[in-house]
Amino acid sequence: MSGSTSGRGEPSRPAPARRAGTVRTVRPLPIAVDTMGGDHAPEEIIAGAVDAVREHDVRLVLVGRAPRIRRELDRHGVIGEIPIVHADEALDMGEGALASWRKPRSSIAIACHLIKQGRASALVSAGGTAGVVATSRLRLKGQQGVMRPAIAVTLPTRPNPTILLDAGATADVKPEGLVQFAALGTAYAQVLLGTERPRVGLLTIGEEPGKGNKLAKRAHELLASGNHGIEFAGNVEGHDLLRGDVDVIVTDGFTGNVALKTMEGTIRTAFAEIRGAMTSSAAARMGALLQRRRLQGLRDRLDPDTYGGGVLLGLNGTVVIAHGASRARAITSACELAHRLAAGRIVERIREQVSLTRTHRFGRWTHGTGDDRHPERTDGTPPEPADIAPEPRPTEETAPDGLELPGGKP
Amino acid sequence: MSGSTSGRGEPSRPAPARRAGTVRTVRPLPIAVDTMGGDHAPEEIIAGAVDAVREHDVRLVLVGRAPRIRRELDRHGVIGEIPIVHADEALDMGEGALASWRKPRSSIAIACHLIKQGRASALVSAGGTAGVVATSRLRLKGQQGVMRPAIAVTLPTRPNPTILLDAGATADVKPEGLVQFAALGTAYAQVLLGTERPRVGLLTIGEEPGKGNKLAKRAHELLASGNHGIEFAGNVEGHDLLRGDVDVIVTDGFTGNVALKTMEGTIRTAFAEIRGAMTSSAAARMGALLQRRRLQGLRDRLDPDTYGGGVLLGLNGTVVIAHGASRARAITSACELAHRLAAGRIVERIREQVSLTRTHRFGRWTHGTGDDRHPERTDGTPPEPADIAPEPRPTEETAPDGLELPGGKP
Known part of the structure; x- marks a missing residue:
């Protein structure tokens, strides 16, 4: 190395795909x-x-x-x-x-x-x-x-950050998938924030359990049923995102992406308002400058540049x-x-957390294989190392939703 | 009167439910x-x-x-x-x-x-x-x-306001329902803003047609197919909500409610940042006051108190x-x-707009009756005036999603 x-990329030693994240106790x-x-x-x-x-x-x-x-x-x-x-x-x-x-x-x-x-x-x-x-x-x-990956981003809440997922990897998800996102978020918060039992909120449109769309209502039922290693803290709403009441907020990739970008756009508008006020008196200019620095702090905290970007889990x-x-x-x-x-060892942590959600039976996917595009791999054997240059065969099924994180990416 | x-509420003269919004050319x-x-x-x-x-x-x-x-x-x-x-x-x-x-x-x-x-x-x-x-x-x-009602709210964009719907009346909606929301929004913008051909954007998570969840992708196809009296301006994203590029933004009630409340929460956080800066020097205090007034303007514009609330259409x-x-x-x-x-005559305007969407066949619901809980009323006859005190029979089906508009309602 x-x-x-x-x-050329020839595998120098074939390793199963699951190899990543297995050893590394001291130094990754x-x-x-x-x-x-x-x-x-x-x-x-x-x-x-x-x-x-x-x-x-x-x-x-x-x-x-x-x-x-x-x-x-x-x-x-x-x-x-x-x-x-x-x-x-x-x-x-x-x-x-x-x-x-x-x-x-x-x-x-x-x-x-x-x-x-x-x-x-x-x-x-x-x-x-x-x-x-x-x-x-x-x-x-x-x-x-x-079942599906999720992008976790860190919201600039105080004093502790809140992790929001999914920020856009999986636009359409099932209620059971949201429970898994809760497990991914739990593992992520454990590793990143060092919180032993992170409190997980479900993003929806009302505080009571019965509020939301079908997806959120069913996910609430599953999360509230307990017994899957998740410290469920109930529903959170859009105006709670920056409150820092919970460690992890779970939602589908569509809603999460809209919410994040809405936050970003609102901050940008607030900035424009500030700038508009800066043309008045000297005191106002002075104050506005200080204000601006303060708001800049908020924008920085909201900026993926500072928080290190999203993490695909x-x-x-x-x-x-x-x-x-x-x-x-x-x-x-x-x-x-x-x-x-x-x-x-985030990959292992996720495996542990997800296995806890699976001990609690959720109907159909109790024995999910992780790669829902290859249902034949159900015997628990590791997949063969995929060739680095497979036949290009783009299909509707394998093409992901192709979302963008907020922050001005094309 | x-x-x-x-x-007592006995109907003094029985009138079909559709009576509302029919006459009134001069004074409502x-x-x-x-x-x-x-x-x-x-x-x-x-x-x-x-x-x-x-x-x-x-x-x-x-x-x-x-x-x-x-x-x-x-x-x-x-x-x-x-x-x-x-x-x-x-x-x-x-x-x-x-x-x-x-x-x-x-x-x-x-x-x-x-x-x-x-x-x-x-x-x-x-x-x-x-x-x-x-x-x-x-x-x-x-x-x-x-098919389903929607709540329209007016976003504080400049120079012209943008109408967002649905802000929370219908959490689960079909793609055809989103096209109808576009028709409702078009009629609303015509009456409220006086725009003859309001530009309608679809809230999703990428600019290209293929971006979004299944609902948004299919709705995009339908809206882009033209031929339904809607001036479709393409996709808009969360950070476009306050930009004022379009007259109407269409989304499902779940996403719309989350986005609105996120906006509100972000403004609130920006305010807290400003307040935090107000303890410094005299100049800063002075400036902050001016800033705050400026941001207060933004908050006021975002406040349903000022914009007159949501309108159920x-x-x-x-x-x-x-x-x-x-x-x-x-x-x-x-x-x-x-x-x-x-x-x-908003109710008539909506009827006209929605009929335009129906001339373009959308599979199953071309002959929708408006009240999908009473499919027996398909002969076009107006429903009988419902008794003012019907038997209470709450059912899962008829209980709406019970969403709250942002702004602190319980």
Whole structure:
């Protein structure tokens, strides 16, 4: 691995997909960084990665065009210190689900392959959310027992952050899927916030159990039935999102994405109002400046650049999706986040949490296999390592919803 | 009608439910005001109503406990000038769907009855949203051709307001229902904003047609197919809500309610940040005060108190739902709004718009009857005027979702 390029991507040692996240009790495997995704790739990505190695002692593998990466590393004076894995292609920011089939040698696909080979523990990318989600779903596959993946984001609540999921990976989900999201969120909060029994709220449109759409009502029933390792705190509403009353808020990817972007748009409007007031008296200008800094704080806290991006949970490997406009600092935080999650063995934690929800029988999917597109794998044997360049066969079924995280990604 | 109480509520002349909104080319029938709903009922409600009559020349009927109303009118020196219809019962703020069955003589039920009798054109209430929606759905019934009602709210965009619907009347809706909401919103924008061809956006989670959940994707297909009198402007996202790019934004009642409340909660958090900054220097305090006034403007614009509340569309009569905390000024605006909608013959406009969507065949519901709970009424004959005190028979089917508008209603 040491600095050598292995763009061909032949598995040096075949490892089952579930290998990721199994050992690592002391120090996790390196984090694979996609140097080709994002508005400021590769310069800012590599600069951020170098900082993560230098200042935070995070182990990394840089994936992308090797000559270019070497040139950047040389500029930072760390040539030879960070391993490089070559990848020819990059996903364009606007590319969605189909790109994951069209470009089997994209930097993200290669990074996923490193995870499957057991050579990396997690992946960081500032590429377009739709492409990153589609590629990693295709390459890493769903964790055993997990029906659908979810993107977790950290809301800027005080004093403690609240985790919202799903922010847009799975637009259509069943009530049982929401219970699983609660399990994913619980595991995530345990690792990230160190909360032993995170309180989970269900996003809906009324405080009482009977309020909401069919999905939320049924999910409430399931969550309230207890007995699945989730500390259910009841319903929360849109105006509770920034209140910090719970540790985790669960919703479907459609509602979660709308809510997050609504928050973002409202903050932007509030900013515009402030700016409008700044043309008045000197005192007002002065005050407005201070105000603005204060609101800037709120915007920063809401900005994926600062909170390290969304995290795609539920696959055989953790994927940290940094903001498309990420600069070095954001990439450093994303690497740190990926490192913390890997060190906390997030994939195993999720497996444990999800298995608790499965001990409580939910009708049809009690024996879910995790990868609902391959129902033949029900015998518990690990899937064969998928070829890195499979036949492109895009189908309606496998094309994910292709959502974007808020924050201005195309 | 002149000042007499008719609490018994016998129909003085039987009129078909669809009567509401048929004649009125010059001056609409009076607006029925529920004097018993809201945190400050009846004083503030009646004070607001008196202002609407005095200053805006709106014709009203006050519904509620007659002796109390008379006392208030006496205090304002207008006794005998505004007709009163007696009602014994009030819905409590927290009461939901069942109350509409339990209390057939509630002020809202009586007000609905006045509309059905052709003695009023619309209804204004500051009662709890769930109770008002449930009662008026039950009493007024759906307009012919309308599958489900929707609550329209006016977003504080600049320079022109944007109408968002559904804000919470129908949590579960089919794609065809969203197309109808687009028709309701189109009619509403025509009457309220005077826009001849209002531009309608679909709230989803990506700009491209293929983005969203199943509901939004299918609704996009239907809306984009044209040929139903709707000026479809494509998808809009959460951060576009306050941008004012379109005249109408359509979504299901669950997503709409979450988005509205998220907006409200975010504004509240921004306020708290401002307040936090106000303890610093004198200049900051000064500036913060000015800022705060500016943000107060935004909050006011977001506040149902100012924008006149939500409007329940799609029933045989328009229902303006004022904020529960409404004071006189908000009630005056709500009365004016109801008056403008009635004068603009909103119910007829909706009928016309919805009929346009029906000329374009949408599979199953081309011949919808409006009241999908009574499929036997398919022959086009108007429903019999329902008895004002039917047997209470609450069922799962008829109990609406009982949602609350944002703004702190219980």
